[in-house]
Amino acid sequence: MKLKPNIAVSESGFVFNPATGESFTLNPIGAEIIAKIHEGLDYSEISEWVKKEYTTDEATFERDFNDFVGQLKINGLFEKSKNEEKA
Template sequence: MKIKKNIALSESGFVFDPSTGDSFTTNPIGLEIITMLKEGKSRGEIKSAITKKYNVDGATFEKDSYDFINMLDKHNLTESYEKEKN
């Protein structure tokens, strides 16, 4: 799972997709996850970083991150969407 390369992220949590003109806002944890995805980190690495930093157990993170990443996919922000399309 990778975020499309051209997606613009701002520190405020504003996400902009220049190819569609769509924009979204995310909370600070969502921003951290998208940033890590953009850096090419694996889901395991992201899970480890988030569970270490915040008071959340692995199972809860798995469930929530699954929903979140599905949402990114649904909004065409991921490369898996790009591949599927082509």
């Protein structure tokens, strides 16, 4: 789970992919999660942090997180895993 190294993320939640010219905006919690991913935290660490900071349960967070990561992958912001590259 790693953002591509050239992706620029600002504190305001603005994401710019310099390879494609595409830009995206994140809501505040999306920006916080991206920052955690950037810091190198894994899923369980991010989950613990979100549950501590916000009122949510594991199932809701897992669903929303997977949806978010899916969108990041679809938009080419994540490095592909070795398995995904083979596929």
